[in-house]
Amino acid sequence: MTCTISSFFATLVVLLLWRVEEIAEACSCSPVHPQQAFCNADVVIRAKVVGRKEVDSGNDIYGNPIKRIQYDIKQIKMFKGPDVDIETVFTAPSSAVCGVTLEPNGKKEYLIAGKAEAGGKMHVTLCDFIEPWDSMTPTQKKSLSQRYQMGCGCKITRCPAFPCTITAPEECLWTDLVIEKSVSGRQASHYACIKRSDGSCAWYRGIAPPKKEFLDIEDP
Structure with a gap:
């Protein structure tokens, strides 16, 4: 009986170590907005x-x-x-x-x-x-040519759970994972984070180029 129990635990340890190694080797990525x-x-x-x-x-x-x-x-x-x-x-x-x-x-x-x-x-x-x-959405395709590059000076901050806030005016808060439980939600599919003339950043929606008025004073 003692040998049987020892063999069982030895097998269990091997299986656990194999599983830990398998998990350690698995690929893990943090979600990012397409612009990021x-x-x-x-x-x-x-x-x-x-x-x-x-x-x-x-x-x-x-x-x-x-x-x-x-x-x-x-x-x-x-x-x-x-x-x-x-x-x-x-x-x-x-x-x-x-x-x-x-x-x-x-x-x-x-x-x-x-x-x-x-x-x-x-x-x-x-x-x-x-x-x-x-x-890909029309907005994503259009943003590849100009808009994403315009926003590379901004920081897109992922919201992991509510409440969450930005800590600087150069940030845009990405809430798709909390609101829609998806990395391909509304903000990822239809918005870009654009830097305005005052140095702050804000979400902009649409496939047309951002208006000058938006860059100066408007919220998206």
Whole structure:
């Protein structure tokens, strides 16, 4: 009986350690507003994925090969980035380590934001803003060309629970997660946080350029 109990607890410990390791390796990202993702990114492009393969990217400290997924892309438009077309997007090999899965058939267009690498390459993770182009709202698409950049001097503060407030005039309070329980709520889908002429920031809605009067005195 003693051996049976000992074996049971030994097995339980192994399972618990395996589960802890699995959780530790899981990808975890803090929600961000699309504008914040745009401002944080080195590169933001609209593109089609035309190829996919697994490649080696050197070795780790133990000499084991580091695997990455290489997506070959056809860039349609660059909204932010270097003066060179992006031809290759790299990501980790699985979602557990924040790898991104894209359809490589060349049919679906994506908005891809991520970090620049040399020679027309970039790296992306699940924490970056990557969306099928057709799923984006007209406001989001329009904001990529000018409005998000106008607001990069502002800070979008996420409200985790009510009550919550801003602490400086340069902040916009993002409440989608509390009010709508979604990272794709009204503010993420239809608003941008814009800096006005007095240095303060406020939400602006719409696909037309912000009016001069708004930049001076109006609330959105």
